[in-house]
Structures are given as C-alpha cells and as structure tokens.
Amino acid sequence: MTPPTTTLIETLQQAARTAGQLLREGYHAAGAIDFEAKGASDFVTHYDRAAEHAIIETVRRAHPEAGFIGEETGETPAEGGRLTVIIDPLDGTNNFLHRVPHFSVSIAAREGDTLTHGVVYQPLLDEMLWAVRGQGAHRNAGRITASPARALHEMLIATCLPYHAKGDCATSLDQLTRLMSRVAGIRVPGSAALEVAHAGLGRFDAFWSQGARLDLWDVAAGIVIAREAGCTVTDLAGDLDPAEWNSLLVAHPERHGELREILATR
Structure with a gap:
C-alpha cells in the first residue's frame, strides 16, 4: 500500500517536532551538555547537529528533490528542482546551553528566489508557529494576525x-x-x-x-x-x-x- 503523501508544510512541521524532541532531551540533561567553541561565543552542541540531521532526513524522505541550507551542514544544492529548505536547528544556542527556556527550531522553504513556507517551533511549549505564502499565519491550529497598530x-x-x-x-x-x-x-x-x-x-x-x-x-x-x-x-x-x-x-x-x-x- 502506498503511504499517504504529506504537504510540504506538514513535512516541515513533522521535521520541527522531531528536532524539538531531541532538543527537549538535551535541555533537560542539566549539567551534562558537552559543547565546543566555534568562534567567539558561538557554540555548537551535539544537539544542533543531531537536530539538523533529523530535519534533513525527514524532509528528504518526502521531498528527495529538495536542496538545503543549514547552519551546521552548509549548502546542498537541489537536484533538478527549485525547492530549498533553510534550517536553523537550534536558534538560541546560548540560551539552550545556559538553560534559559527560550529557543526554537526554525525551518523555511524557498521556491526559486521566493520564501514560501515557514515553521518556528518552541519545543518546551510545544508551540508551532507556521505559515504558507498566500495562506495566512497560524499558531498550532489557529489563525493569527498582527496586533492593531499601537502608538x-x-x-x-x-x-x-x-x-x-x-x-x-x-x-x-x-x-x-x-x-x-x-x-x-x-x-x-x-x-x-x-x-x-x-x-x-x-x-x-x-x-x-x-x-x-x-x-x-x-x-x-x-x-x-x-x-x-x-x-x-x-x-x-x-x-x-x-x-x-x-x-x-x-x-x-x-x-x-x-x-x-x-x-x-x-
């Protein structure tokens, strides 16, 4: 039986949740996070790399034509397609390392030169912010709009x-x-x-x-x-x-x- 296909935004959300689970595990491993310096105050953890790998593998299974731009793995050109997935597996690395509960998984898609999809996932809150170009923005299952203009x-x-x-x-x-x-x-x-x-x-x-x-x-x-x-x-x-x-x-x-x-x- 052929497995059901998923839309690109569903794939990106699935990838973000998979990465988020890894980050939750790392965050709660208090005092046991090993990290190495990558330039001044720029740290790479095991969890950065593992999360980015999980995202790429999840997307590749559903969209093998995709290329990638990743903070940790660099750029992999799309194979005959126009789809590029842009990944920050752990945005807020210093917060994560210092156990400040404010970090995210960030995944975008670009078709040609146009940004078309965006997912920002806060794993500690299980909060998924996402949007598809021309289809509005959402928080989990609900639609969101910017607040009225304040002075x-x-x-x-x-x-x-x-x-x-x-x-x-x-x-x-x-x-x-x-x-x-x-x-x-x-x-x-x-x-x-x-x-x-x-x-x-x-x-x-x-x-x-x-x-x-x-x-x-x-x-x-x-x-x-x-x-x-x-x-x-x-x-x-x-x-x-x-x-x-x-x-x-x-x-x-x-x-x-x-x-x-x-x-x-x-």
Whole structure:
C-alpha cells in the first residue's frame, strides 16, 4: 500500500517536532551538555547537529528533490528542482546551553528566489508557529494576525544585540539610544526566529536588527510567518528581498515607516 503523501508544510512541521524532541532531551540533561567553541561565543552542541540531521532526513524522505541550507551542514544544492529548505536547528544556542527556556527550531522553504513556507517551533511549549505564502499565519491550529497598530510610546519592541566580534556595537547602541525614551520597552530574548515570528503573533509590536549579524537561516521562517500575519518586513532601506539585507525591520504597516525613519543610519 502506498503511504499517504504529506504537504510540504506538514513535512516541515513533522521535521520541527522531531528536532524539538531531541532538543527537549538535551535541555533537560542539566549539567551534562558537552559543547565546543566555534568562534567567539558561538557554540555548537551535539544537539544542533543531531537536530539538523533529523530535519534533513525527514524532509528528504518526502521531498528527495529538495536542496538545503543549514547552519551546521552548509549548502546542498537541489537536484533538478527549485525547492530549498533553510534550517536553523537550534536558534538560541546560548540560551539552550545556559538553560534559559527560550529557543526554537526554525525551518523555511524557498521556491526559486521566493520564501514560501515557514515553521518556528518552541519545543518546551510545544508551540508551532507556521505559515504558507498566500495562506495566512497560524499558531498550532489557529489563525493569527498582527496586533492593531499601537502608538509608538505603547510599543514593546524586540531586537538582537551584537556580542564579541559579531556585529556593529556602535550602530546598535545608537539605535537603542534613539528608541529607549520613546517606546514602552525593548527586549533581547535571544532567539531571532522566535522574536520575528512573535511580531506576527502580536507578542511584540516590532522587531529590528542591524548591529547584530543575522544569517538567512536565523530569520527566513519568521519572515514568512510575520508577513502572512500582516506585518511589513523589509530591511532598514525598505528592500523586500532578504538576499540583499544587512538589517531587518518587522512591524505593523502603520508603524513600519515611522520606525524606519527613527532607526535609519545617520
């Protein structure tokens, strides 16, 4: 009997749950996590590698034509197809290693040059945020939309900050200084995939990053979710194509332009 086929988004969700189970096991192995340095303050764990391998194997079984861009395994070109799966198996590695319960599995799909699918899974909460281009954004089985636009002084905004040699501290400090006295709060939780997706969910009113270095796998899935929830997602120059970005701004359409003006490099 031929097994039932699954849609791409179902496959990505299955892959995220499989990886998430590995991460839950690792997180609860308190004091028993071995890790090695991979550059300044950039750690790779057994769980990063195992989770990424599990994701790739799950996707390959259902979509053997897919190529991959993975944080740990690098790039594997698609075989005769246009489908590329973009993976961050553990977004928030430092949180994970320090037992801060805020990290995620982030998986996106790109067809040609267009991001089409996004899954961001928080394994400790069993919370699946997901979206398909043109079909809306969801939290588990329920549809989500961005919160109504709040006045600037009521906004809670998330960001990433650079550390050690990764990024531009001066730019981040300058932008923080411009915003701190004008908004209700700024948060740096430590998993960009979650923070971008949470802007779509309404937990944050916006997310931005410029000084910190973010790679495509950090934000690709969150971009799909935030856009499908109704947020405007560009870089700080207003460019829509993530391949050209060195900054990121996610916000309600009514506040996006105002925040761009405040944060623009001077």
